[in-house]
Each structure stands twice: as C-alpha cells, then as structure tokens.
Amino acid sequence: MTENLSENELLQQRRSKLEELRKQGKAYPNSFRRDSLSQDLKTLCFKMTKEELEEKAIEVSVAGRIMLQRIMGKASFITLQDMKGQIQAYVRSNDLPEGEYDEFKTWDLGDIVGIKGTLFLTKTGELTVNASSIEMLTKSLKPLPEKHSGLVDTEQRYRKRYLDLITNQDSLEVFQKRSQIISSVRDFFINHEYLEVETPMMHSILGGASAKPFTTHHNALDMDLYLRIAPELYLKRLVVGGMEKVFEINRNFRNEGLSTKHNPEFTMLEYYTAYADFNDQMNFIEGLFKHITEQVFGTSKLEQEGIECDFSKPFTRIRLKDSVAQKLSVDISVLDNRDFLMEIGEKYKIENLANLSDGKILFELFEELVEDNLINPTFITGYPKDVSPLSRSSDDNDSEVDRFELFIGGKEIANGFSELNDPEDQAERFRDQVAQKSAGDEEAMEFDSDYVEALEYGLPPCAGVGIGIDRLVMLLTGAKSIRDVLLFPQMKPKN
C-alpha cells in the first residue's frame, strides 16, 4: 500500500503523538531493561498474602504491550502483555513526576511500554505493579484488532500472523507447542545417540519420494536445480559413510495444490538407523510418541477425533491386504485375483484402472476404504513393491516390501521401511521409475547413478522413517488445518 495524503484519522492521531515524543527526544528509546516476566512474577508470588507482599516490597521492571486500559481521573490500571502472559500495572498520578500522568493518559492500546514499581495485591487479589516510573518504549501507530474477539478474519490471521499472535492466545499456544514438540523430538534422538545433520535443499536429480518438484536455476553453473522433495538419498549416503544413526528435521518442497493438509513447503523429520529393520523402527516410534506426549503434554492419553488414544500402549499392527479384506468382508485370497480387484476398483471409481498393477490397485483401495478409519495409532505393513521404489523386498513375499505407515486420527503420520541396500535391485527400480516417468508420470523418480555407486560401496542393513512434523503438530494440538500450525502459510499475494 502506498502512503497517501488522506491517511486514516486514527493513524494521524497516533502519528502526532509520536511527533510529540520525537520533539521531547523520547521516541524509540532502547535503554530500558526489564528484570521480570509476567508469569514468573505470578508464580513467584502465588502463595503470598497482601501483607507479606507489602512487607517485602519487591521492586520489579516489566515491559510489554498495553492490551487493556482502565483510565480514571488520577489513577489507572493497564494490562501489559509480554512473552509469558499478562500482568497488571497501577499507575497513580501522585507517584509520578509532575505532568507524567497526563502524558500517560494519551498512551494507546498497542503501545509498548516499560514500568518500574513495587508488587502489591489489589483488593480483588490480582498481582499488580504499583508504578513508580513509566516509559514509552515503542509507540504503536496502528490500532490493534478488537480487544474481546481478537483478530478473527482467517485471511488476515495468516497474512498478518503477528496480529494473530498478539491477540489470540490459542494461536500462540499452538506455536509454543510446536516448538516444544520439535525440541522433544530432538531430545529423543540425541538421547539415542543419533547425529543431527543437514543435507542439501537443492538437488540436481529428483529422488527420495514421488512428487512434483519446484525448479530453480543456478546462474554461475548455468544449471537447473530442484528444491528437494525429500532428503532420503543423501541421508543414506551418510549411513554408507559410517554415520550409522542420523536424523534431519528440515523443509521439503512439493509443487502441489494447497489444502488443509498440504502446504508447498513443509517440515519433515527423517532418520536412519543401521543394523535395524522396519520392525525395530515401529517399536522405536512407539517410544518416540510416548516420550513426546508425556514430555509436552504431561500425559500419554490424548483425544483424537473424539476417541481417547493412549500413546503409552503398543500400537495396532495390521497388514495392508488384511485391512482391505476386513473392510470388504472378503477372504484375503480373493485380493490376489485380478478380476476381483478390477471389479472392486471400478465400484470405488479408481481412475486409470486398467493400467494399474495389482499392487497399485490394492494400495488405492486401501486409501479409499481404510485410511480415514484408522483413528487409534495403527501401523499398516505389507506394502506392494511397486509403490515403494526404495524399500527392501520382503524375504517371504516377493511382491511386497518391508515397509510400514503409521496412521493416527485417520491421517498418515509416518512412513518407514527397511532400506533397499542391494545396488543392483536399486538400479533396476530406478530404471522402472524412469520408464514410468517417460510414460507420463510426473511424480516418478530419476535415475541417481551417484546414489547407486554409494550403495556399491556398501550400505549396512538399515531402516529409515519419515514423519511429517506439521501433521504431527496438527494431531497433537487438534489443529484442523495445516495453516494453523505454520506461522506463515503460503498465500497468494494481494493486488
């Protein structure tokens, strides 16, 4: 927006207040230092009586944004908000130098101020700073959203997240929880001797997942690069290099539509463990979830879609084919029958049916019929090989791979498998991907010969897992949209 002459009256009023501060040399100072945060003071004084507080006469400096004002003729209450919450201050004309109270009365909601004074309890028992000195630290030129409702307009909440955070406590709490969840994940891995690493975000070969990429260009090298869709192939190179336990928490980019479940950039946890298989990883995940829920929420029991889930108990494990057979109330053996699969596939309107392999049809049926109903934490195993180009083939069934996905609340939360470490098998799977790509599959991988070479040096038997952090945070905070767990979700620019 361009600055124009007919500027809003509210803005003009505040600007002239700022001009007055400038004249007095009191605009935007940075010499005030606080020594206390709102919630810390409340915790400190929690059990003290009015008399005890008076006797101790605790001197504090607090700072924050004015969220509420109750202005009276010669004394006022204001509510300050800082990073930990809110605290009330009592500003009395008699306790301030001549003229300051009148100046104080021109302060606006949203201004950022510093206050020094002594703690006391009001007659209704609220901890309050009795101001002995006050200072305007940052004049706010724009009025805050309405004080009761906060910022409601969804679009503005995403575009101007700072206003959402100032006025909506719930929103702030989601992001505090997000931070705690990620810390808790890091703790868990570091305690289990994993090394945190960062691998390239810009890839010259597309791989590690099935997705459409963003493309960018490196000028000096005059070459196109993809923003990564997954870190997998780099992390496994590190395992070849002897980093036997590695994890990375970082952004992936996928060139797809936006929805309540998708943002073009999203955060992924991936980790790899040498000398472990997919069964070990399922056990490990159970431990991870128990750790996160207990550490962040203080309980392992959280409600999902109206059902209480206990994350301290072992998760349900069921084979993909069994779950589909159960849903259809048919014997598992009929799912090996192509004609039957075609018939059911038709019934559930699966596209391009004739060109799909049996495995792919089964997979699509699973997504269509079963996925949404997996509310309690459930591991699905026995994935078809042709939807899993990087997974190790199952020892006892050549058409399946040693892979699982974890579903909670009807959403896919984790995907893991025993890694394919046979370079010849891997080369074969890449060739298959390339064929699918030239047949028009935009999401197919490219042949990564450098990766195959790494495998030729020897990737120890290992297993890896990817967990979508945004979805995990949605799950644990009850957020309905991924935009509610991303500070700045992708939006179209206005104008």
Added chain:
RNA sequence: GGGCCGUUAGCUCAGUCGGUAGAGCAGUUCGCUUUUAACGAAUUGGUCCUGCGUUCGAGUCGCAGACGGCCCA
C-alpha cells in the same frame, strides 16, 4: 480444476421488499484514586473487494474478475 459460502468503519458484526450507511469495541472530548471486557456522558470515522451491466435509483439484482474459507477431484 469443480461446487458452495464469504468480503460493509482500524477490529467484530448488523443492514428487511432496490429508496440518505448502522451497532459494539478502538479513537476524540468531559467526568472519575483499587479497576479488570472498568464505568457514565457526548462525539469523529465509509473505495459497502474491483469492474461492467439492469434500474429514475444498487451495499442489496445480474455478469465477469480478485482474494479468502470449506467440501470434492
């Protein structure tokens, strides 16, 4: 990509059958020394998302578009 819904004061929202644009909060002015969504009185403030059309007259009806939300693919 398709369907439905939304966009009115800084914010939260009303606006009937097409006939001068409304409230609460915020702001301004006055009063008020323990209030707490402070209170009482007065008062300022509008690109009704944009464009085109219908009409004597459009916030309201029609068409197109922008942005957003939800659902579906």
